Amino acid sequence: MMSRRKRMLMYFGMIAVTVITVFPFLWMIILSFKTNSEIMLSPLSMPDSINFDNYVHALDTLNYRQLYLNTFTICMVSIVAELVITFLSSFVLARMDFGKHLKQLIYGYLILGLSISPFILLFPVYKINLLLGLKEKYGLIMPYIATSISFNTLLLVGYLKALPREIDEAALVDGCTLWQLIGRVILPMTKPVIATVVIFNVLYIWNEYPFASVMLRDIGSYTLSMGASFFKGKFSVDYGAIIASSIMIIIPELVFYGLFQKNIVDGMTAGAVKG
Amino acid sequence: MHWLSKKRYIAGLLLPTLVVYTLYIIAPIFIALYYSFTRYSGIGMAKFVGLTNYQRLFSDTTFWISVRNTVIILLVDFLLLLVAAFLVAMLLNNSLKYNGLCKALIFSPAIIAPIIVGIIWVYILDPEVGVLNGILDAIGLTGMKQQWIGGKTLSPYSIAVIYFWQQLGYIVTIYIAGLKMLPEEVLEAARVDGASPVQKVLYIIIPMIRTTISTVAVLIITGVFKIFEIVQQTTGGGPNHMSETLVTYSYSTTFTNGEYGYGMSLATITFVFSIIIVGLYQVAARRGEEKEG
Numbered sequence: 158m159m160s161r162r163k164r165m166l167m168y169f170g171m172i173a174v175t176v177i178t179v180f181p182f183l184w185m186i187i188l189s190f191k192t193n194s195e196i197m198l199s200p201l202s203m204p205d206s207i208n209f210d211n212y213v214h215a216l217d218t219l220n221y222r223q224l225y226l227n228t229f230t231i232c233m234v235s236i237v238a239e240l241v242i243t244f245l246s247s248f249v250l251a252r253m254d255f256g257k258h259l260k261q262l263i264y265g266y267l268i269l270g271l272s273i274s275p276f277i278l279l280f281p282v283y284k285i286n287l288l289l290g291l292k293e294k295y296g297l298i299m300p301y302i303a304t305s306i307s308f309n310t311l312l313l314v315g316y317l318k319a320l321p322r323e324i325d326e327a328a329l330v331d332g333c334t335l336w337q338l339i340g341r342v343i344l345p346m347t348k349p350v351i352a353t354v355v356i357f358n359v360l361y362i363w364n365e366y367p368f369a370s371v372m373l374r375d376i377g378s379y380t381l382s383m384g385a386s387f388f389k390g391k392f393s394v395d396y397g398a399i400i401a402s403s404i405m406i407i408i409p410e411l412v413f414y415g416l417f418q419k420n421i422v423d424g425m426t427a428g429a430v431k432g
Numbered sequence: 433m434h435w436l437s438k439k440r441y442i443a444g445l446l447l448p449t450l451v452v453y454t455l456y457i458i459a460p461i462f463i464a465l466y467y468s469f470t471r472y473s474g475i476g477m478a479k480f481v482g483l484t485n486y487q488r489l490f491s492d493t494t495f496w497i498s499v500r501n502t503v504i505i506l507l508v509d510f511l512l513l514l515v516a517a518f519l520v521a522m523l524l525n526n527s528l529k530y531n532g533l534c535k536a537l538i539f540s541p542a543i544i545a546p547i548i549v550g551i552i553w554v555y556i557l558d559p560e561v562g563v564l565n566g567i568l569d570a571i572g573l574t575g576m577k578q579q580w581i582g583g584k585t586l587s588p589y590s591i592a593v594i595y596f597w598q599q600l601g602y603i604v605t606i607y608i609a610g611l612k613m614l615p616e617e618v619l620e621a622a623r624v625d626g627a628s629p630v631q632k633v634l635y636i637i638i639p640m641i642r643t644t645i646s647t648v649a650v651l652i653i654t655g656v657f658k659i660f661e662i663v664q665q666t667t668g669g670g671p672n673h674m675s676e677t678l679v680t681y682s683y684s685t686t687f688t689n690g691e692y693g694y695g696m697s698l699a700t701i702t703f704v705f706s707i708i709i710v711g712l713y714q715v716a717a718r719r720g721e722e723k724e725g
Contacts, residue, residue, distance in 0.1 A: 167528060171531070171534050174534070175534040178537060178597065179537050181556055197561055200562060200565070201569075245448070249441075253441070255439070272707070272710070275658070276699060280464065281460030285459070302452055386547055396555075400555070403548045403551050410543065422539065422605060425542065
């Protein structure tokens with residue numbers, strides 16, 4: 158058993174680290190109720206009154222419904238598409254029979270992306286999109302699908318390989334077609350790993366900024382992360398609106414994290430530990 | 433096994449992934465490499481200029497400033513995330529009440545948009561409106577007030593600290609996963625033999641979680657080469673490019689200045705650097721392992 162003193166010390170340490178980590182969030186919430194002049198003139202003071210002016214101003218200037226809708230649409234299309242293609246290719250790599258070396262080669266090739274920084278891709282992807290006539294929102298879908306491939310392959314192949322081979326043989330004996338085997342037998346068994354893949358990628362697209370900043374020109378197609386940087390004008394900085402705007406973006410995100418914490422942590426660490 | 437080995441199916445099911453991946457991940461690297469040998473302003477054709485862009489790097493002060501800043505961030509975060517995060521992991525690897533809640537809260541900065549991480553920290557570190565200088569003033573340490581961001585020297589250190597805040601919970605989680613795999617008997621045996629806690633950490637725990645430490649090290653290196661939004665929000669690379677990192681400098685050269693050729697040589701060099709550093713680290717780690725046998 159731990160001594161009482163040691164326990165108290167550990168509690169103290171644990172709570173101290175937590176409070177320090179959470180402080181910036183709490184500070185944002187406090188600041189969001191201060192006026193611009195309060196923020197600039199007396200940084201440490203508490204707000205005089207709880208006023209929602211910053212939120213009202215942010216909501217007047219930017220169309221958040223549109224930001225959320227754009228992000229949601231891009232997210233849905235990218236994730237459905239990437240799941241279909243990576244599930245099928247992972248199924249092949251995990252369970253179908255062909256040259257072992259070729260299989261490993263393709264797997265290795267697809268995993269390579271884990272070590273490729275997105276920043277070298279930005280301009281070339283912009284050029285490729287231009288060539289294919291993909292603009293604005295549509296220009297983001299392809300890079301989002303592509304950047305998910307390595308991670309999805311890693312997780313899906315790993316999981317699919319672990320399912321017993323007998324399932325395929327039984328399905329074969331029962332006269333299943335390939336599509337029936339994939340759709341009706343294997344897919345339902347992969348639900349947990351698919352949940353992790355989906356949640357991880359939702360978060361990635363929600364937060365993604367570099368590609369969005371290169372592809373999105375029209376304010377009507379802005380995603381959330383672009384909205385977050387909107388209030389930092391070239392000449393003036395609207396402190397209050399920036400904070401209110403950021404809070405309207407993080408709160409839903411933190412709720413999402415609260416709901417799917419296990420999948421999010423699993424996804425983020427699986428990519429690291431196995432990669 | 434009939435359709436499980438049908439070539440037509442195999443090829444057909446692999447094709448979409450391979451095409452998208454090749455077109456949007458692999459081909460772009462070669463396209464970037466190609467443009468790095470050209471002068472291109474976005475209008476007309478790219479003009480082939482050989483190694484000119486790479487020669488220009490050597491005499492470009494901003495390039496060397498961004499190399500220096502990237503190295504500073506890398507070293508500071510290496511120290512913080514490899515060592516401090518390990519200590520936090522040791523602290524959190526317990527079964528006390530509220531442990532789960534604390535871990536969840538410490539992890540939370542890792543899931544929010546990096547651009548918002550940058551925004552949040554402006555309000556902490558900004559010399560005028562930031563809370564840090566405000567606190568120093570309030571407790572009478574006015575002399576300690578600094579230009580944490582936006583000044584000439586401290587920006588890269590501040591950026592490293594911000595990144596540390598963002599990544600702490602994530603790295604701690606990976607460490608804890610490693611610590612959980614330690615066999616209980618070994619730790620128990622050490623305790624029975626009278627090893628002090630420090631001895632236990634140095635001679636038993638650290639050697640036994642060596643693979644976890646390697647993973648963390650590689651994550652830090654690759655992660656630092658992806659820091660972008662934090663710099664953009666806090667300093668914008670300024671003043672006068674003083675706080676530019678390799679990533680932000682290649683971005684601003686490419687997209688703000690429209691020097692696509694030179695921007696791509698910067699992007700290529702940055703990419704090569706990150707791969708070399710990971711490679712060097714892995715070689716060093718393997719050497720160390722062999723020595724200890």
